[in-house]
Each structure stands twice: as C-alpha cells, then as structure tokens.
Amino acid sequence: MKHIEIYTDGACSGNPGPGxxxxxxxxxxxxxxxxxxxxxxxxxxxxxxxxxxxxKYLGEESRSVELHTDSKYLQRAVTEGWLARWKRNGWKTAxxxxxxxxxxxxxxxRMLSRHxxxxxxxxxxxxxxxxxxxxxxxxxxxxxxxx
Numbered sequence: 001m002k003h004i005e006i007y008t009d010g011a012c013s014g015n016p017g018p019g020x021x022x023x024x025x026x027x028x029x030x031x032x033x034x035x036x037x038x039x040x041x042x043x044x045x046x047x048x049x050x051x052x053x054x055x056k057y058l059g060e061e062s063r064s065v066e067l068h069t070d071s072k073y074l075q076r077a078v079t080e081g082w083l084a085r086w087k088r089n090g091w092k093t094a095x096x097x098x099x100x101x102x103x104x105x106x107x108x109x110r111m112l113s114r115h116x117x118x119x120x121x122x123x124x125x126x127x128x129x130x131x132x133x134x135x136x137x138x139x140x141x142x143x144x145x146x147x
Contacts, residue, residue, distance in 0.1 A: 022137025
C-alpha cells in the first residue's frame with residue numbers, strides 16, 4: 001500500500017467571510033499542491049475542505065495516509081471519536097443539536113473509510129514547512145474573494 005503524507009490548512013478573512021484551503025500531498029520525492037476557496041465560509045469549513053479534497057485527489061485505490069493538520073477540530077473529531085458518535089446519533093451532537101458542517105463531515109467520512117488515515121496535529125504558524133505552504137495557498141485563495 002502506498003504511503004502518502006498530506007498537510008492541510010484552511011484560512012478565513014472574517015469568520016464567516018472569504019476563505020481558502022490548501023493541501024500539499026507528498027509521495028517520496030513528489031509533491032502536489034491543491035487549493036481552492038469560497039466567497040463566504042468559515043475557517044472550520046476550510047479546514048475540513050482541505051482534508052476532503054486532498055483525500056479525494058488520491059482516487060479509489062486505498063492508501064496509507066498520514067494527515068498533518070493544525071486544526072484540533074478536525075483532528076480531535078476523528079481521533080477522539082466525535083465523528084463516529086455523530087454518525088451513530090443521526091448527525092446530532094451530544095447536546096442534541098445538528099452537527100455543523102454536516103455535508104463536509106459526511107463527505108470526509110466517505111474518504112476516511114476508503115483510506116487508512118492517521119492524524120498528526122501540528123502547531124500552526126510555527127515554521128513547519130508544509131503547514132506554512134498550505135497556509136499561503138489558503139490565504140491566496142481567500143484573497144481572490146476579497147476584491
């Protein structure tokens with residue numbers, strides 16, 4: 001099984017506001033940058049979108065993925081079982097309210113079931129090369145909608 005490293009980040013100017021996401025996929029010496037944005041969104045949506053788009057890019061073949069994110073929301077939802085509980089509870093939180101960003105969580109869940117993904121939290125804006133690259137991609141995409 002091929003092992004891929006993915007770095008992701010999201011950015012938003014205002015929350016909500018114009019936003020962008022960026023991802024860097026690494027396989028051996030190969031790197032691929034992905035990015036996109038939306039005119040009106042939230043930072044959490046862009047964090048989720050970056051992970052979803054990166055995993056979607058990998059296609060149908062199952063991969064071993066180490067996903068690096070500075071989003072504790074994303075990382076903890078998967079590693080601490082929030083996502084599994086939301087699914088079991090009909091996409092409701094522990095307090096009974098609808099899960100925010102449900103559309104992206106469902107899409108991301110489909111991608112997570114396709115691949116073997118481990119999550120690594122990285123401190124944002126701390127000089128981690130690929131996290132900084134993703135941050136720049138996300139900010140560039142958000143800036144498109146700020147004109």
